[in-house]
Amino acid sequence: MEEMGIVIVGGGIAGLATSLALHRKGIKSVVLERAESLRSDGAALGVQTNGWKALEQLGVAHILRLSSLPFYQIRSVLVENGKRYESAAPVSYGEARCIKRNDLVKVLADALPQGTIRFGCRVASVKLDETTSFPIIRVQDGTNIKAKVLIGCDGANSVVAEFLRLNRTKVCASRAVRGLTSYPNGHGFRHEFVRIKTDDVLCGRLPITAHSVFWFALVPNCSADSKNFKDQEAVQKLTLRSIKELSEEWKEMVKKCDKSSLYMSSLRYRTPWEILFGKFRTGTVTVAGDAMHMMGPFLGQGGSSALEDAVVMARCLAEKIEKCGDSRKRIEEGIDEYVRERRMRLFSLSTQTYLTGLCIESSSRVVKLMFMVFVMVLFFDPIHHTRYDCGRL
Ligand SMILES: Cc1cc2nc3c(=O)[nH]c(=O)nc-3n(C[C@H](O)[C@H](O)[C@H](O)COP(=O)(O)OP(=O)(O)OC[C@H]3O[C@@H](n4cnc5c(N)ncnc54)[C@H](O)[C@@H]3O)c2cc1C
Numbered sequence: 001m002e003e004m005g006i007v008i009v010g011g012g013i014a015g016l017a018t019s020l021a022l023h024r025k026g027i028k029s030v031v032l033e034r035a036e037s038l039r040s041d042g043a044a045l046g047v048q049t050n051g052w053k054a055l056e057q058l059g060v061a062h063i064l065r066l067s068s069l070p071f072y073q074i075r076s077v078l079v080e081n082g083k084r085y086e087s088a089a090p091v092s093y094g095e096a097r098c099i100k101r102n103d104l105v106k107v108l109a110d111a112l113p114q115g116t117i118r119f120g121c122r123v124a125s126v127k128l129d130e131t132t133s134f135p136i137i138r139v140q141d142g143t144n145i146k147a148k149v150l151i152g153c154d155g156a157n158s159v160v161a162e163f164l165r166l167n168r169t170k171v172c173a174s175r176a177v178r179g180l181t182s183y184p185n186g187h188g189f190r191h192e193f194v195r196i197k198t199d200d201v202l203c204g205r206l207p208i209t210a211h212s213v214f215w216f217a218l219v220p221n222c223s224a225d226s227k228n229f230k231d232q233e234a235v236q237k238l239t240l241r242s243i244k245e246l247s248e249e250w251k252e253m254v255k256k257c258d259k260s261s262l263y264m265s266s267l268r269y270r271t272p273w274e275i276l277f278g279k280f281r282t283g284t285v286t287v288a289g290d291a292m293h294m295m296g297p298f299l300g301q302g303g304s305s306a307l308e309d310a311v312v313m314a315r316c317l318a319e320k321i322e323k324c325g326d327s328r329k330r331i332e333e334g335i336d337e338y339v340r341e342r343r344m345r346l347f348s349l350s351t352q353t354y355l356t357g358l359c360i361e362s363s364s365r366v367v368k369l370m371f372m373v374f375v376m377v378l379f380f381d382p383i384h385h386t387r388y389d390c391g392r393l
Pocket residue numbers: 009010011012013014015032033034035039042044045046047121122123124153154155156157158159176177178216265267288289290291296297300301302303304305306
């Protein structure tokens with residue numbers, strides 16, 4: 001049986017960022033990724049001030065700034081019974097930019113020592129060694145790996161979360177389509193995040209550069225089954241149908257999109273009360289990113305909070321290992337510190353996201369109003385979540 005120190009399952013944003021954060025603290029880790037190469041599904045993501053603070057700590061913010069322009073405000077448009085209501089607010093306290101996922105995962109992976117990521121390595125199950133209580137990871141090809149620490153960054157259907165006996169993530173009624181559109185002569189849009197809601201769809205558009213935009217459409221009660229998610233022609237047609245009430249500008253954006261970037265997925269989330277009470281450590285096994293706190297895209301904080309997890313995890317583990325050695329007890333203490341530090345931040349984010357999602361998704365005006373009041377009372381400063389600072393590595 002192969003023996004390793006720190007093993008991270010999943011080479012998405014959370015897994016790569018965690019490995020990089022550990023590397024910057026002088027701690028080696030191995031990332032096991034089931035895909036054969038880096039995955040960049042999901043086109044792009046908005047990163048707000050808190051995310052940029054984490055990227056600074058990871059030492060890659062300056063590279064990513066080169067390929068993304070800042071945006072300054074969020075404009076919300078509601079189209080109801082033929083009437084249009086519009087409002088605008090600053091998007092963040094400091095810096096907000098949209099970055100291509102491809103750029104983000106590549107920059108994180110390039111900063112890792114060669115050989116850190118093992119592609120084509122799907123983890124099938126996890127158990128604890130009966131004598132040492134360290135984790136044993138069973139890979140689908142039949143090999144077993146003994147690890148000192150196991151960090152599950154394996155997303156929505158996490159094998160590691162299942163080992164920790166966390167509930168399966170819940171599915172929302174809406175489906176999300178995400179895409180990129182290039183404008184060779186420049187798009188000419190303002191540098192703002194536009195969000196537009198009709199009865200049929202919630203759409204968003206974010207500029208990445210002067211020539212490219214990222215957009216998404218959340219289609220409620222979508223009937224497409226998951227087999228059709230990969231048929232990009234069908235996804236494009238479905239999106240065009242759902243935005244039929246929007247202006248030509250939006251239709252053109254979907255018609256002219258880069259079809260290879262089109263990505264349709266169901267929306268999943270972990271409930272706020274599971275984040276508050278869930279057991280995120282057993283022995284030296286824990287989780288980060290969506291595996292720990294999958295949330296709807298309504299605040300655009302899933303990816304950024306995964307970056308925060310990475311910084312906090314590496315700091316907590318390094319502190320214990322450097323000062324007290326890497327015995328099982330010390331590692332467990334380090335993980336407990338990480339979970340303690342993250343829990344309330346994640347509870348607050350997931351509650352705000354959950355309530356915002358209910359406001360958006362509910363068809364009843366009364367229920368919508370009730371949740372809006374709830375959000376306003378609990379989160380009177382709606383962009384307070386962008387102020388969070390995960391601290392130094
Ligand atoms: C419509 C939409 C818009 C969004 N917009 C934003 C935004 O603007 N800003 C933002 O910050 N966030 C946004 N998010 C959220 C963000 O995409 C996620 O939170 C983020 O991608 C989570 O990264 P992760 O690494 O935890 O998980 P994932 O990206 O799911 O990565 C998991 C990785 O683990 C691998 N894996 C899974 N199982 C195994 C296994 N058994 N063995 C080995 N490998 C495995 C997978 O192949 C994958 O590479 C959005 C989400 C949606 C749906």
